[in-house]
Amino acid sequence: MEAYIDVDVDVDIGTLGALPSPSMDLDVFKSELDAWLDAHADELRPSFAGGGSLDQQVEQLGKVRRLLFDAGWMRWGWPERVGGLGGSNLLRAYLGEAVTLRGLWEPGFSALHEVLAPTMIEYAEPALGAEMVPRLLRGDEMWCQGFSEPGTGSNLASLACRSVRDGDGWRVNGQKVWTSLAQYSQRCILLTRSGTTESLHRGITALFVDMDTPGITVRPIGAMHGHEEFCEVFFDDVFVPGDRTLGGEGKGWAVAMDILPYERSTALWHRAAYLHDRLRRVVRTAPPGSLDPSKLGEITQLLFSFRSRSRSTQYRLHHGGTLGAETSIDKSLLAQAEQAVFDLAESALGLSLLVDDGPLQDQWRSEFMYSRAATIYGGSSEIQRNIIARRLLGLGNDR
Amino acid sequence: MDADDLELFRTAVIGTIAGRSGSALDSALAELGWLDAFDDDPRAAISVLFEAQGEACTASSSLARLMAHVLGHDGVLLLPSISSSDPPGLIDGTSIIVRGTSPTAGADRLVVVVADSSISRAVTTTADRFDFHRIGGLDPDLGLFEVSGTIASDDAVEAEWTAAVDLGRIALAHELTGVAAAMLELARTHALEREQFGQPIAGFQAVKHRLADTLIAIETARAAVDLAWDDRSSTTAAMAKAVAGRSARTAMKHCQQVLAGIGFTIEHPLHRYVRRVVSLDLTLGSSQTLTSRLGAEIIADGDLPPMLAL
Numbered sequence: 001m002e003a004y005i006d007v008d009v010d011v012d013i014g015t016l017g018a019l020p021s022p023s024m025d026l027d028v029f030k031s032e033l034d035a036w037l038d039a040h041a042d043e044l045r046p047s048f049a050g051g052g053s054l055d056q057q058v059e060q061l062g063k064v065r066r067l068l069f070d071a072g073w074m075r076w077g078w079p080e081r082v083g084g085l086g087g088s089n090l091l092r093a094y095l096g097e098a099v100t101l102r103g104l105w106e107p108g109f110s111a112l113h114e115v116l117a118p119t120m121i122e123y124a125e126p127a128l129g130a131e132m133v134p135r136l137l138r139g140d141e142m143w144c145q146g147f148s149e150p151g152t153g154s155n156l157a158s159l160a161c162r163s164v165r166d167g168d169g170w171r172v173n174g175q176k177v178w179t180s181l182a183q184y185s186q187r188c189i190l191l192t193r194s195g196t197t198e199s200l201h202r203g204i205t206a207l208f209v210d211m212d213t214p215g216i217t218v219r220p221i222g223a224m225h226g227h228e229e230f231c232e233v234f235f236d237d238v239f240v241p242g243d244r245t246l247g248g249e250g251k252g253w254a255v256a257m258d259i260l261p262y263e264r265s266t267a268l269w270h271r272a273a274y275l276h277d278r279l280r281r282v283v284r285t286a287p288p289g290s291l292d293p294s295k296l297g298e299i300t301q302l303l304f305s306f307r308s309r310s311r312s313t314q315y316r317l318h319h320g321g322t323l324g325a326e327t328s329i330d331k332s333l334l335a336q337a338e339q340a341v342f343d344l345a346e347s348a349l350g351l352s353l354l355v356d357d358g359p360l361q362d363q364w365r366s367e368f369m370y371s372r373a374a375t376i377y378g379g380s381s382e383i384q385r386n387i388i389a390r391r392l393l394g395l396g397n398d399r
Numbered sequence: 400m401d402a403d404d405l406e407l408f409r410t411a412v413i414g415t416i417a418g419r420s421g422s423a424l425d426s427a428l429a430e431l432g433w434l435d436a437f438d439d440d441p442r443a444a445i446s447v448l449f450e451a452q453g454e455a456c457t458a459s460s461s462l463a464r465l466m467a468h469v470l471g472h473d474g475v476l477l478l479p480s481i482s483s484s485d486p487p488g489l490i491d492g493t494s495i496i497v498r499g500t501s502p503t504a505g506a507d508r509l510v511v512v513v514a515d516s517s518i519s520r521a522v523t524t525t526a527d528r529f530d531f532h533r534i535g536g537l538d539p540d541l542g543l544f545e546v547s548g549t550i551a552s553d554d555a556v557e558a559e560w561t562a563a564v565d566l567g568r569i570a571l572a573h574e575l576t577g578v579a580a581a582m583l584e585l586a587r588t589h590a591l592e593r594e595q596f597g598q599p600i601a602g603f604q605a606v607k608h609r610l611a612d613t614l615i616a617i618e619t620a621r622a623a624v625d626l627a628w629d630d631r632s633s634t635t636a637a638m639a640k641a642v643a644g645r646s647a648r649t650a651m652k653h654c655q656q657v658l659a660g661i662g663f664t665i666e667h668p669l670h671r672y673v674r675r676v677v678s679l680d681l682t683l684g685s686s687q688t689l690t691s692r693l694g695a696e697i698i699a700d701g702d703l704p705p706m707l708a709l
Contacts, residue, residue, distance in 0.1 A: 026709070030708075030709075090709060093709055094709050097709065269709075276703070276706055279703060280702065280703050283697055283698070283701060283702060283703060284701060284702070291694070291698055292694070293691045293692075293693075293694030293695040293697075293698060294687070294690055294691040294694055295694065296693075296694035296697055296698065297641075297689075297690035297691055297692070297693035297694030297695075297697070298645075298690050298694075300638075300693060300694070300697060300703060300704070301623065301638050301641055301642050301690065301693065302619070302642075304623065304626055304635070304638060304704075304706070304707075305619045305620075305622040305623040305626065305638075305642055306619075306622070307626075307706060307707065308622040308623065308625050308626035308629075308707065309618065309619070309622035311707065311709060312622070312625060314709065326618075329614070329615055329618045332615050333615070333619060333622075382604075382608070384611075385607065385608045385611035385612065386604070386607065386611075388611040388614055388615065389601075389607035389608070389610060389611045390607075392611075392614060393587055393607075393610055393611065393614060394587075394591075395587070395590065395591070395601040395602075395606075395607050395610065396591075396599070396601050396602055
């Protein structure tokens, strides 16, 4: 997941296939999908125990996407013009939840398509969207999101990665950081500075970049959870054709703002399911007497509240509503819940988590360490509180 | 109710509550037909009344009347002793020993629920059978009475105590959310008006973040209450009450700090809300009790409660 953003706009996402579809009822979808997942459990199952290596996780994600797409499940909730079958966003939400609860993919990665595909559908030339989006959904390709820079974290308007006109295309020079899975990605949705530095949010252009273009260097960053999931990406005179401009020149801010609600809606719903699964595992595997009832009760309440909140957000999307600053509360709840679940795991599994060998212990360790970032990724807790204070409480503009 | 009806109803309830408390508020709500509204749309009736009652920091016997109504009785239900959730009556041979609390000493009919092995039974009786002792304590404006006495067990009919407690807890969760929202508004207004170092204190991030955390706590409680309504199980009703109690305590702490000196005086209304948070949190099971009980149940079951489907 990318790290950022502090914004001031609400985004209307009512145009993105959010209307209820007469063609697929949610309850029918649920029962048919569950039956299919049960029937294909052997095919879908990861070949590795525990969390696996990053290579294994990415391979597993591709396999599951392909099987889901070919059987049609992955196409529901996406518009027909990009190879989807139409229908409500709730179908996608349920798919993500069901697959996550079965432990078939790494939920942090699986949610990437929930964030990136809508942007392409909304802003790419129709032919480009129709060509590319199915590749992402089918697992043929991985995509990454090039937003953050060494000098651009929460303040997106300070973006510095340059794009200048070159014939009918663009020349890109600069650097991105915190780009998830860039080393596996065939494409990147990249924000660049096409105007002057003073143009702030007006001079930003979004580009859809092939990662095999000459001049792109990817350097994975070792991270404390043990996986080189985040990368630095360097752009050295990289040529991007003009028809790869998303939303037109200078429209990058709008593209970024449109991604934001997805980072805090469907992706969070998947994550709620993931945390539910992990808390259940803690309850099942904790040695007798190791769980403090008050602590466990409080975390369960927090997690159930977060899920209820995220569910309301899903239904607001379903009804074609607008998502804005109130999703900062969803993100804040996720951050609290994620750290609380793994803090509990650490205290209950204690010594085993600390010293024992084995894939399950490795997974707990990695996830505990990853959860340290929950108050940082996707916009830090401080940024979320600034947004809440300014936009929801009207406490003024000072940061 | 549709959105327009709900807004009309809300306006009517807020108008009814304004400036009233105790028996005056009870009569006005009866005239408004609040229990009819409850029969028509329980969620709308409860959420609107109890949130408004919390925001106004006023008191009525609505909780006790609601719980009696849920049990199919007309009158005021005798509530458990503070911090208990058990029926206030205990069978002792052919009589019932009663010890509970009531928001009024003037009810025509008092409904007493008795724990009788695994089932509960209710007796409707008159208030003159009991001793009423006014509770002052931390929150005297609540106007509670400690009620005790002994009555005959002859006419006891079966009663679903749990159903009454569940709905009572949801109502209290709404009320606590209303109390917290009112405190936040007091603190927010103060932060925008109070100037130090040449600017409103709302400009300081330390203040902003306290108020943002307060809103997060309130919205967490609202999400838990939504869950309780959508799910309608005893487990989620208790969760809503616990989360709302804890959230209101969080709001109380942050808002007191932002309101600082003025919020410490009795010239400012905050102290009444602080008292109300504590007394409501302790009614029908405190956040602390309900939370550790939930944890103990999960440990005993070896699994989490069922989660609400999408």
